[in-house]
Amino acid sequence: LNDFSKGDLIMRKVLLATTALVAMNVSAAQAADISIYGGMDWSYYSYSDGTSEYATDGNVKIKATSTDDQGYTYTVYQSVGIHTSNEEDSSITVSGDFGKIQMGGADSVIDGMDGDVSHFANDWTNLTPNHATICSNANFQCRGEAGLYGAIGGKNHGGDGGNKIGYVSPTMNNVTFAISSADTADDRLSWALKYKNGPLAAMYGSGSEGGRDDTAYGIGITFGETTVRYQKGESKKTGTGAFQVDRTEMGVTHSMGPVGIFAGTSKEEEKVGAADKFTANGFGATYSVAPGVTLTTEFWENENATTSEDSSSVNLSVAF
Numbered sequence: 001l002n003d004f005s006k007g008d009l010i011m012r013k014v015l016l017a018t019t020a021l022v023a024m025n026v027s028a029a030q031a032a033d034i035s036i037y038g039g040m041d042w043s044y045y046s047y048s049d050g051t052s053e054y055a056t057d058g059n060v061k062i063k064a065t066s067t068d069d070q071g072y073t074y075t076v077y078q079s080v081g082i083h084t085s086n087e088e089d090s091s092i093t094v095s096g097d098f099g100k101i102q103m104g105g106a107d108s109v110i111d112g113m114d115g116d117v118s119h120f121a122n123d124w125t126n127l128t129p130n131h132a133t134i135c136s137n138a139n140f141q142c143r144g145e146a147g148l149y150g151a152i153g154g155k156n157h158g159g160d161g162g163n164k165i166g167y168v169s170p171t172m173n174n175v176t177f178a179i180s181s182a183d184t185a186d187d188r189l190s191w192a193l194k195y196k197n198g199p200l201a202a203m204y205g206s207g208s209e210g211g212r213d214d215t216a217y218g219i220g221i222t223f224g225e226t227t228v229r230y231q232k233g234e235s236k237k238t239g240t241g242a243f244q245v246d247r248t249e250m251g252v253t254h255s256m257g258p259v260g261i262f263a264g265t266s267k268e269e270e271k272v273g274a275a276d277k278f279t280a281n282g283f284g285a286t287y288s289v290a291p292g293v294t295l296t297t298e299f300w301e302n303e304n305a306t307t308s309e310d311s312s313s314v315n316l317s318v319a320f
Contacts, residue, residue: 013229036061036062038319049246064077072095072200089104103163103164109167109178117229134309135278137245142278143198148217174196177192186210189207189209192204211237217233228252229250230249232246277305282298283299293319296315299312
């Protein structure tokens with residue numbers, strides 16, 4: 001072969017090798033189901049003290065799923081704040097006939113189960129930014145991570161942040177079991193048992209971290225377009241810094257085509273330490289403007305032992 005022919009042959013081999021590598025990468029990409037979705041909220045709040053404010057919240061979520069020859073499904077998930085560019089959740093999930101195992105910094109597997117029994121965790125679109133000024137008790141949720149998971153291991157309990165590993169069992173005889181271990185200073189451990197049969201759902205959970213023990217149970221019932229949920233929880237610690245916080249939340253939602261209405265109440269009260277309480281009562285309505293576009297208006301009355309604060313808000317939520 002002359003020099004040109006040798007060079008041509010070498011180039012053809014390089015091209016063939018490159019094409020093969022590209023084909024392998026394309027095949028690998030095609031084997032994974034990749035989706036990008038999310039949403040953004042814009043809110044306007046007006047308070048009884050004469051102040052007002054705007055608030056923005058949103059996330060871009062990326063999920064890649066693939067299944068191997070044995071039938072196991074692997075899912076990689078990440079959620080990033082649109083308004084902050086900060087990572088908020090990230091996880092790897094392995095699922096199959098055995099149930100699923102989730103590892104990473106995402107919300108606990110228990111948090112993904114309690115929507116049937118937890119009114120605040122499932123339906124309320126807005127939180128009131130200023131209500132923190134009258135809810136400063138470190139042992140109160142202050143609606144910040146309400147719901148059954150919030151009562152046994154969410155915000156203010158050391159279980160909502162950091163890395164964790166969790167397991168969810170297959171549903172057998174309408175019963176599902178979940179357990180979650182969080183990488184906190186005292187290695188928080190939480191578990192929950194859920195029963196769901198048609199319109200009825202019931203759930204019980206417990207969590208512990210250091211000297212703190214939390215328990216909660218909830219019930220949800222659906223009648224046609226109306227759903228009623230009730231939840232009771234308790235957090236307590238004995239010895240130095242002893243406290244006992246009782247929590248109760250309940251609410252009702254009703255749908256009428258594109259219109260939804262809701263009302264609810266949440267109460268937290270200290271029973272052992274220095275007397276303190278925080279109560280939030282609210283109601284509101286939603287309207288589905290278009291697919292993925294929802295307009296919400298809410299009214300809240302938040303109060304502690306000495307003062308109260310009323311707020312009203314309008315929220316526009318756009319999902320994609």
